[in-house]
Amino acid sequence: MTPRIAPQDSPRRGNRGDDGYGVTDPVRYPQSAAAPVRTKRAFILLLLTLFIPGSAQLVAGNRSLGRKALRVTFTVWALLIAAGIVALVNWPTLVNIATHRWGSLVLVIVLAALALFWAFLFLDTLRIIRPGLLAPGMRPIVAVCLVALMALTAGSLGYGAYLMNVGRSTLGTIFETRPAFDPVDGRYNFLLMGGDAGAGRVGLRPDSIQVVSVDAKTGQTVMFGIPRNFQNAPFPEDSPMHAVYPEGFNCGDECIINALYVDVEQNYAHLYPDAKNPGAEAMKDAVSGILGIEIQAYALVDMGGFEALVDAMGGITVDAGGWVPISNRTIPGTNQHYPPKGWIAPGVQELDGYHALWYARSREFATDYDRVQRQQCVMSAMVKQLDPATVLTRFQQLASAGEEVVETDIPSEQLGSFVSLAADAKGQKIKRLTIGPPDFGTPSDNFVTFPDFSQIHPRVQEMFIQEEETKDAGGDAGSKPDSGADSGAGDNNDGGADSGGTAEDTPANDGGEAAPAETPAEQTPEITEEYLQQLAVIGDTATLSSIVRGNGECSVP
Numbered sequence: 001m002t003p004r005i006a007p008q009d010s011p012r013r014g015n016r017g018d019d020g021y022g023v024t025d026p027v028r029y030p031q032s033a034a035a036p037v038r039t040k041r042a043f044i045l046l047l048l049t050l051f052i053p054g055s056a057q058l059v060a061g062n063r064s065l066g067r068k069a070l071r072v073t074f075t076v077w078a079l080l081i082a083a084g085i086v087a088l089v090n091w092p093t094l095v096n097i098a099t100h101r102w103g104s105l106v107l108v109i110v111l112a113a114l115a116l117f118w119a120f121l122f123l124d125t126l127r128i129i130r131p132g133l134l135a136p137g138m139r140p141i142v143a144v145c146l147v148a149l150m151a152l153t154a155g156s157l158g159y160g161a162y163l164m165n166v167g168r169s170t171l172g173t174i175f176e177t178r179p180a181f182d183p184v185d186g187r188y189n190f191l192l193m194g195g196d197a198g199a200g201r202v203g204l205r206p207d208s209i210q211v212v213s214v215d216a217k218t219g220q221t222v223m224f225g226i227p228r229n230f231q232n233a234p235f236p237e238d239s240p241m242h243a244v245y246p247e248g249f250n251c252g253d254e255c256i257i258n259a260l261y262v263d264v265e266q267n268y269a270h271l272y273p274d275a276k277n278p279g280a281e282a283m284k285d286a287v288s289g290i291l292g293i294e295i296q297a298y299a300l301v302d303m304g305g306f307e308a309l310v311d312a313m314g315g316i317t318v319d320a321g322g323w324v325p326i327s328n329r330t331i332p333g334t335n336q337h338y339p340p341k342g343w344i345a346p347g348v349q350e351l352d353g354y355h356a357l358w359y360a361r362s363r364e365f366a367t368d369y370d371r372v373q374r375q376q377c378v379m380s381a382m383v384k385q386l387d388p389a390t391v392l393t394r395f396q397q398l399a400s401a402g403e404e405v406v407e408t409d410i411p412s413e414q415l416g417s418f419v420s421l422a423a424d425a426k427g428q429k430i431k432r433l434t435i436g437p438p439d440f441g442t443p444s445d446n447f448v449t450f451p452d453f454s455q456i457h458p459r460v461q462e463m464f465i466q467e468e469e470t471k472d473a474g475g476d477a478g479s480k481p482d483s484g485a486d487s488g489a490g491d492n493n494d495g496g497a498d499s500g501g502t503a504e505d506t507p508a509n510d511g512g513e514a515a516p517a518e519t520p521a522e523q524t525p526e527i528t529e530e531y532l533q534q535l536a537v538i539g540d541t542a543t544l545s546s547i548v549r550g551n552g553e554c555s556v557p
Contacts, residue, residue: 027060035135042129042142049125050149053118061128069121076114092416099415101177104168111161119154122146175412176276183216184294187464188421190214190410191284191298192379194306194360195261205258208360208375211287211295213464219424222463223379224291225372225434228258230448234289240271241282249286260286277407290435292457299408303361307353309406312397315352316381318359322346322551323532324374325365326358337364339536343529348557365541365548369437373552376432381556384426433463 026033030041041060048056054069086093097103126146131139194208211224232255234248235241241249241264249255255263261279264271272278277300284295301309310316323346328338344351344359351359360378363371410418433439435456441447525531527547535544 030130030133038133039135039138039142042131042134042138043145045125045129046122046142046145046149049121050153053121056125056128057121061124065124069117072114072117092420095416095419096413098164099167099171099412101168101172101412104164104171108161108165108168111157111164115154115157115161118157119150122150122154171412171415174406174408175415176409177413178409178411180411180414181296184296186216187293188214188216188297188418189293189295191280191287191295193261193280193283193298193300194375195300195302206261206283206300207258208372209257209283209287210372210375210379211291211293213293214421214425216421218428219421220428221425221430223376223430223432224460224463225376225432225436226257226287226290227368227372227434227436227448228256229368230257230290230435230451231255232449232451233257233260233286234453235285236289239282239285239289241268241285244268244271248289257283257286257290276409280407280409290451290453290456291460292453293460297408297410299406299410301406303357305406306360307357309353309398310351310356310382311353313382313386315350316356316378316385317348317350317557318377318381319348319555319557320344320346320359320551321374321553321555323527323548324359324362324551325532325536325548326355327362327364339533340364343532345529346551365544366551367437367443367549369434369443370550370552372434372436373432374554377552377554377556380430383422383430384556431463431466433459 026037026041030038033041045056045060048059052070053073054066054071056066057063057069058066083094098107126143129142131142134142190212192208192210192212193206195206205228207228209226209228209230211226213222213224214220231253232248232250235245245251249257249260260282264282265279268282269278272281275281277298280298280300284298288295324344325340326342326344328341330337344355349355349359356378360375361371362374435451436448437443439459440451440455532544532547
């Protein structure tokens, strides 16, 4: 009787692997292949893990693991395609998910898990490659390629999870969880303040006060600058401060608007029991009364931190309108300063944080109104130059700086819609109006001391009407060149006293005769930093004021 042959000993299967593939198949059994084939196989498996994670395991390793990995891969691809469609239709939705308290946490966990899983697949691919079968010279090359691909893939996902967590922490620190608010008359109105609580000051003084009003549909933006020495600010009737100052903030020279913040913090904080920052809430009320519009949210930027914020951006570029001094310390016992520590020249300038701060805060030999205009230029430059590439490449620095210097009551759940509006605003000119000289009165009159609100309120509304009439044509009628709002920079005792410039321009020769030729002694010297510094050393403030006067006429290139 012929003995029965067991299946495992069958001649038909004796030359095949357990899975039915022949042992000569180089994909699953590289030991039977030549050295060049083994090398080619190694790189193909690495590329499969790079482009289709799990496919290397499916064709050459643990098929069960490969199938699970492919399911994860295809799910991720589907989610990315869906996210792309949402981005095309309504991309602020993605921003809202990424900035939401729990949505961002889920993204951090998913990114971290995908990073670990992809790294595991690469390590398993190395096992499948079996480096011991490779030629000795190819082993280090394959190892280096594996490490590079792991860094590119799993490393990028891990770093993305880290940045997402940093951003989540920063947003949770800066923004509030209060309910979203609707636009008023089709606009969002934000109060931007630059504060300075430096040495020698009692509390924080918001010396830079700007309002950004944004059309909720188009992103068209108007900026209003309010001088720090503005007096008699009225409070709306529904403001708690209206009962305290029914005739406005009018207790004399001590009641300039930048003193309101400290006054409320020290004496009337109880009137805003639910506010995390009563001083800021009172400032919102006062500015609402000044402009005749409702201020819905505020952002307060620390002066010192503003320098770090600009540096985190990589600097800003402005077209400076005139020479701006970097003021030195005050001479003891006087209100004068030692000669400036340096100067910012006219023309297109690339400013780091230190010089951007001084460009925004300096008012020595000029006026506070010039400074307001320069602050608007600085903020306009920040808005224009803080593009997505800068955010992505400097995200960690920006997040770190922002967490330390910015305080706001903007709801976190509206970040997506506001980011969308900011993107719409980037390509449009920003109109501005200063509630004081040069738009109302002159530096020598008392408009900011005794403001005429019957002039202010119609002009504010006129800016909105002009904007509506010109936005389709892309024009900027009735407004100044592109400039910005609050730089977040404040002022302290180093900022210099207001000085409007007293020297008069030389009148032109109106007669029929030719003007006599100037002698060398009468020729106007070349304006250089050395010349300006020499004037400062000898104390010729009149000449300096005539040169520096109007240095707020700046723009953003």
